Amino acid sequence: xNEDLTTTTCPETTRTTTRRKNLKxxxxxxxxxxxxxxxxxxxGGKCEWxxxxxxxxxxxxxxNSYGDLAYMNFYLSGCILLCSRCHAALHAGKVLCEREHxxxxxxYRSHDAEMCSHCYLQEHPEIKELAEIARAEKxxxxxxxxxxxxxxxxxxKEKNGGxxx
Ligand SMILES: [Zn+2]
Ligand SMILES: [Zn+2]
Ligand SMILES: [Zn+2]
Numbered sequence: 001x002n003e004d005l006t007t008t009t010c011p012e013t014t015r016t017t018t019r020r021k022n023l024k025x026x027x028x029x030x031x032x033x034x035x036x037x038x039x040x041x042x043x044g045g046k047c048e049w050x051x052x053x054x055x056x057x058x059x060x061x062x063x064n065s066y067g068d069l070a071y072m073n074f075y076l077s078g079c080i081l082l083c084s085r086c087h088a089a090l091h092a093g094k095v096l097c098e099r100e101h102x103x104x105x106x107x108y109r110s111h112d113a114e115m116c117s118h119c120y121l122q123e124h125p126e127i128k129e130l131a132e133i134a135r136a137e138k139x140x141x142x143x144x145x146x147x148x149x150x151x152x153x154x155x156x157k158e159k160n161g162g163x164x165x
Contacts, residue, residue, distance in 0.1 A: 039074040047083035049096040055084040
């Protein structure tokens with residue numbers, strides 16, 4: 001079933017497809033499952049960034065080298081244990097914001113930024129106020145539009161309600 005694929009796609013695409021397929025096979029395999037569970041247990045079953053214990057995933061920096069012997073050795077490969085939120089943040093080029101957050105949540109900052117947007121807003125309340133004002137204005141406008149619409153409907157009903165069909 002792969003013949004069509006190799007003749008109709010460029011070699012690079014074929015390579016990528018094959019690699020993905022092989023990776024999927026590897027990740028679905030028993031060997032991977034065992035190595036994964038071992039790694040999670042050895043790392044204390046905690047996200048290395050936020051110490052969360054839910055939805056743990058392994059970030060594998062050597063996605064392209066599944067065939068290498070080092071690939072299955074998570075320590076040699078430089079894998080890190082992350083919860084799914086931190087993992088997604090990592091792939092988005094972010095890191096965990098080290099500051100304390102009043103809401104008790106984890107926030108992420110751009111790796112080259114000093115703080116996350118949550119902290120930034122905390123330090124610059126005027127931005128929050130401006131946003132608050134903009135939101136209030138929007139709500140007011142929407143209320144006015146709704147009122148105008150209701151008035152139009154009412155006027156139409158009054159005009160048409162009088163005439164009997
Ligand atoms: Zn985490
Ligand atoms: Zn990853
Ligand atoms: Zn922050």
